[in-house]
Amino acid sequence: MGFQAVVIVIFACLYFPCGGVLKSVRYRNIKRETNDVQVDNVVQQHWIMQKLDHFNAADSRVWKQKYLVSDQFYRIGGPVFLMIGGEAPIISQWMSTDAGSTWLTYAKKLGALCFLLEHRFYGESHPTVDLSTENLQFLSSQQALADLAHFRTTIAQHRGLANSKWVAFGGSYSGALAAWSRLKYPHLIHAAIASSAPLNATVNFSEYLELVWQSLAAENPVCPLLVKKAFDTLHERIKDPKNYDNITKDFNFCSKLQIQSDKDRAYILDSLADSVASTVQYSNDNRAFEFVLGTNITIKTLCEMMSKESLGEPYYRFAAFVHLRTTTHLLPCFRDPTYNANLQDIRNTSYHGPYGWGGRQWIYQTCTEFGFFQNTDSPNQPFSGFGLQYYVEQCQDYFNIRAETLYAGVDQTNEYYGGYNIHATRIVFPNGSLDPWHALGITSSITEDLPAVFIKGTAHCANMYPARAEDLPQLTLAREHIFQILQDWLKEK
Known part of the structure; x- marks a missing residue:
C-alpha cells in the first residue's frame, strides 16, 4: 500500500x-x-x-x-x-x-x-x-x-x-x-x-463601545438610550462623596466606595460598564459547556430589565442588572472599587497570584503589541468616564511601559x-x-x-x-x- x-x-x-x-x-x-x-x-x-x-x-x-x-x-x-x-x-x-x-x-x-x-x-x-x-x-x-x-x-x-x-x-x-x-x-x-x-x-479601540450600542439597539432601539441615561446618572452621582454610601449599597460593592483619584473613578465606571459590554460580547454563545456561569444572561435579558419601569429610574434598573450578574456568578459582592487594590493584584508576579493564570500576561500583551483599549472617547456609545488616557497610563503603572513604547509596539505589530x-x-x-x-x-x-x-x-x-x-x-x-x-x-x- x-x-x-x-x-x-x-x-x-x-x-x-x-x-x-x-x-x-x-x-x-x-x-x-x-x-x-x-x-x-x-x-x-x-x-x-x-x-x-x-x-x-x-x-x-x-x-x-x-x-x-x-x-x-x-x-x-x-x-x-x-x-x-x-x-x-x-x-x-x-x-x-x-x-x-x-x-x-x-x-x-x-x-x-x-x-x-x-x-x-x-x-x-x-x-x-x-x-x-x-x-x-x-x-x-x-x-x-x-x-x-x-x-x-x-x-x-x-x-x-x-x-x-x-x-x-x-x-x-x-x-x-x-x-x-x-x-x-x-x-x-x-x-x-x-x-x-x-x-x-490599535491603541484606540473606540469602535468597541460604539458596536455595543449598535448591538443593544438591534435588540431594542430604546435599550442603549436607557443604558446611557442610567450611566449618565451614575457618573453625575459619583462626583459627590455624599452619594458614596448609597452607590455602594445600590451596586453591592465589596467595600465602601472611596474616590481618591481620577483613576479610582475611571476604574469603577469601567468595571460597571463592563457588565454591559461583556454581556453583549458573549450573548447567547453557548459557553456553558466550559462550565462558565451566567451564560443565560444575554442582550435580551439586559434590555428587558432596562425596560422595567417597576424597578425605578434607569439608574436603579442598571444597578439591578449588575446585581443579577454578580449573584449569577456566585459572587457575594461586586469587587473592591479602588484602582490601587486592582493595581496591587495585577503587579503580583506569581503564577498563583490573583491575575497569574492569564490576566497580568494578557494586559502585558495589550501594552506591548495590541492596544485594544475600549474607551469612552467616542460620543457614539452609552458610557463615560474612562477615556483612552486612562488605559495608556495603566501600562505605565503596571509595567513601566511609556506611551511612546506602547504606540510603537502596536505599529510594529501591524507592520x-x-x-x-x-x-x-x-x-x-x-x-x-x-x-x-x-x-x-x-x-x-x-x-x-x-x-x-x-x-x-x-x-x-x-x-x-x-x-x-x-x-x-x-x-x-x-x-x-x-x-x-x-x-x-x-x-x-
Whole structure:
C-alpha cells in the first residue's frame, strides 16, 4: 500500500474571555491537572520542550509546554487537528466528546487526530519562574507562533507525519494567531480558519463601545438610550462623596466606595460598564459547556430589565442588572472599587497570584503589541468616564511601559502582520454581527482564497461552540459552510 498523506489541522481557541482587555479576571474553579495524567478515557496530557527565545540562537534556555492529545476519532490517512490555547489555561472540555464543540464534529467527520496546545505563560505552561516584567519580554505573539512551528515540526517527526498538511483554526486572539501562522509559516500551515480574529492592532479601540450600542439597539432601539441615561446618572452621582454610601449599597460593592483619584473613578465606571459590554460580547454563545456561569444572561435579558419601569429610574434598573450578574456568578459582592487594590493584584508576579493564570500576561500583551483599549472617547456609545488616557497610563503603572513604547509596539505589530491588509491565501474569517470585535476583523471577502463568513445575530466565537437546537439557522449554515471550505482546501496541494 502506498503512503497516504495525513492532514494536520490547527485549531487556535481562546477559553476566556475569548478576546479583549481583561478588566475583571478572577480565575475560579479551575481544575489543575497533574503531569501526563489521563484526563478521561481518550485524552492524555503531555509536555513538549520549547526554547525560551526562538529568535536568539545563543540563548539555550528551555521550558516545557503543556498539551493534550486524543486519538478517539483518528483514522489512518485522516487529518490531525491542533487547537491552540489563548490567554488562559487550556481545559479538557474542548477535547470532550460529550461537549461536542465544533472542531470535534469536524474531527469526527474527517477521522482526525486531535491536539490541544497551551500558550506560553498561560495556565501551567511556565517558561520562567515568575511573571516579572523582565521575564514577560519573552511573551509575544511572535514567540507563540514559533512555539507552534516547533510543535508542528517535532510532532510530525515523532509521529511519522512529515508530509502532512496543517490547517490552523482559531478564535479571537488565537484566531489571529491561526491566520498569522498561515501568513508567516506557509511551508508548515496549509490553511487557516480564523474565527472572530482581531487582525488590526490599535491603541484606540473606540469602535468597541460604539458596536455595543449598535448591538443593544438591534435588540431594542430604546435599550442603549436607557443604558446611557442610567450611566449618565451614575457618573453625575459619583462626583459627590455624599452619594458614596448609597452607590455602594445600590451596586453591592465589596467595600465602601472611596474616590481618591481620577483613576479610582475611571476604574469603577469601567468595571460597571463592563457588565454591559461583556454581556453583549458573549450573548447567547453557548459557553456553558466550559462550565462558565451566567451564560443565560444575554442582550435580551439586559434590555428587558432596562425596560422595567417597576424597578425605578434607569439608574436603579442598571444597578439591578449588575446585581443579577454578580449573584449569577456566585459572587457575594461586586469587587473592591479602588484602582490601587486592582493595581496591587495585577503587579503580583506569581503564577498563583490573583491575575497569574492569564490576566497580568494578557494586559502585558495589550501594552506591548495590541492596544485594544475600549474607551469612552467616542460620543457614539452609552458610557463615560474612562477615556483612552486612562488605559495608556495603566501600562505605565503596571509595567513601566511609556506611551511612546506602547504606540510603537502596536505599529510594529501591524507592520509585521499587515493588519487588515493581510496578504496570504486559504484563510477564512468567520465573525458575528453582535460581536464588537468584528470591527478589527475581516467581515467582507478579500479574495476567493480569503473569504469572510459574517454571521448575523451571533456573538464572539459563536461558530466554535457546540451546536444546540436553539441556534440561529444562519449559525448552523455558517458552520456547514466553513466545513465545506475546509474540505475543499484539503484537496488542494
